[in-house]
Amino acid sequence: xxxxxxxxxxxxxxxAGTAVVLTRDPLRQAFTAGFFGLALAFFYLSLQAxxxxxSQIVVGAIAxxxxxLLSLAKVRKDRE
Amino acid sequence: xxxxxxxxxxxxxxxxxxxxxxxxxxxxPSFGAQVSAYARMLNEVAPGQRxxxxxxxxxxxxxxxxxxxxxxxxLLSAVxxxxxxxxxxxxxxxxxPQDKAPDRTIPPPSPAVWLLxxxxxxxLLLTGLETVTHGQLTPGGGFQGGVVLASGLFVVxxxxxxTTVERFQPNALLEASDGxxxxxxxxxxxxxxxxxxSYLSNVVNLGITGDxxxxxxxxxxxxxVGVEVAGGFAILASEFLDxxxxxxxxxx
Numbered sequence: 001x002x003x004x005x006x007x008x009x010x011x012x013x014x015x016a017g018t019a020v021v022l023t024r025d026p027l028r029q030a031f032t033a034g035f036f037g038l039a040l041a042f043f044y045l046s047l048q049a050x051x052x053x054x055s056q057i058v059v060g061a062i063a064x065x066x067x068x069l070l071s072l073a074k075v076r077k078d079r080e
Numbered sequence: 081x082x083x084x085x086x087x088x089x090x091x092x093x094x095x096x097x098x099x100x101x102x103x104x105x106x107x108x109p110s111f112g113a114q115v116s117a118y119a120r121m122l123n124e125v126a127p128g129q130r131x132x133x134x135x136x137x138x139x140x141x142x143x144x145x146x147x148x149x150x151x152x153x154x155l156l157s158a159v160x161x162x163x164x165x166x167x168x169x170x171x172x173x174x175x176x177p178q179d180k181a182p183d184r185t186i187p188p189p190s191p192a193v194w195l196l197x198x199x200x201x202x203x204l205l206l207t208g209l210e211t212v213t214h215g216q217l218t219p220g221g222g223f224q225g226g227v228v229l230a231s232g233l234f235v236v237x238x239x240x241x242x243t244t245v246e247r248f249q250p251n252a253l254l255e256a257s258d259g260x261x262x263x264x265x266x267x268x269x270x271x272x273x274x275x276x277x278s279y280l281s282n283v284v285n286l287g288i289t290g291d292x293x294x295x296x297x298x299x300x301x302x303x304x305v306g307v308e309v310a311g312g313f314a315i316l317a318s319e320f321l322d323x324x325x326x327x328x329x330x331x332x
Contacts, residue, residue, distance in 0.1 A: 050219030058227035
């Protein structure tokens with residue numbers, strides 16, 4: 001059973017990682033990167049590393065997309 | 081350096097990297113292998129020695145507490161560095177441009193968004209406090225809970241506007257909590273010296289394993305780290321939001 005969960009998590013991580021690379025627009029990339037962070041968190045959880053999974057969620061799905069989005073907003077405002 | 085020399089340089093460097101990486105990867109334990117002897121030992125002794133149910137917290141804040149102390153100061157200096165980098169420069173101003181149509185009505189955010197923000201931010205506040213204070217019992221702790229607490233503030237920003245958020249996130253208080261949290265870690269470490277043992281020794285009453293207040297300095301350290309991380313991430317967001325919403329090039 002746990003093997004199946006780990007397999008699902010690995011496939012999800014691979015798919016999400018590929019999606020991040022294939023997304024060329026930085027704005028959309030911020031969102032795909034957030035989902036990639038969630039996939040990694042699920043992977044850590046499937047390996048029973050709850051603490052690491054929580055850290056991954058707060059950094060990968062909250063802090064990183066937020067800072068990327070705000071930086072993009074700043075760059076676009078300056079260009080106008 | 082011409083193209084050829086660069087290619088040769090790359091080939092040598094890539095071959096060296098491939099060789100070292102290959103040797104390293106070949107020496108890794110296989111996927112899903114049994115945990116190391118050190119991990120087995122800590123799983124065995126930590127609940128008895130430190131009265132925790134989350135051994136990871138005991139490692140982070142006790143057995144390897146000095147590492148976490150340095151990590152705290154990495155975060156503190158990163159936040160300080162961001163604040164210095166993102167200050168308004170000499171050719172920038174924080175003053176808003178004159179409103180050319182002051183009598184126009186700006187539609188407020190829709191009640192649905194506002195309600196969602198109120199609901200989510202209170203939920204995040206509760207989850208953050210729970211994660212910080214139960215670090216020794218369940219997965220999570222000061223760092224994770226601190227970011228969740230700070231994200232409660234981000235949700236308020238999403239549901240209202242930046243001026244509302246600025247009204248109740250006084251920068252002085254956030255900076256003070258960032259610094260107090262970091263120095264609190266160093267001072268809790270001093271308790272060990274005061275008790276006549278080594279720095280960061282767990283000298284506070286350990287309580288009963290599984291109680292809401294237990295594990296001695298592990299819980300105290302989680303709380304100060306939570307205060308520091310919440311302050312630090314809120315400063316981080318407000319510096320970036322300042323750059324986006326307030327700071328603009330001075331008109332000449």
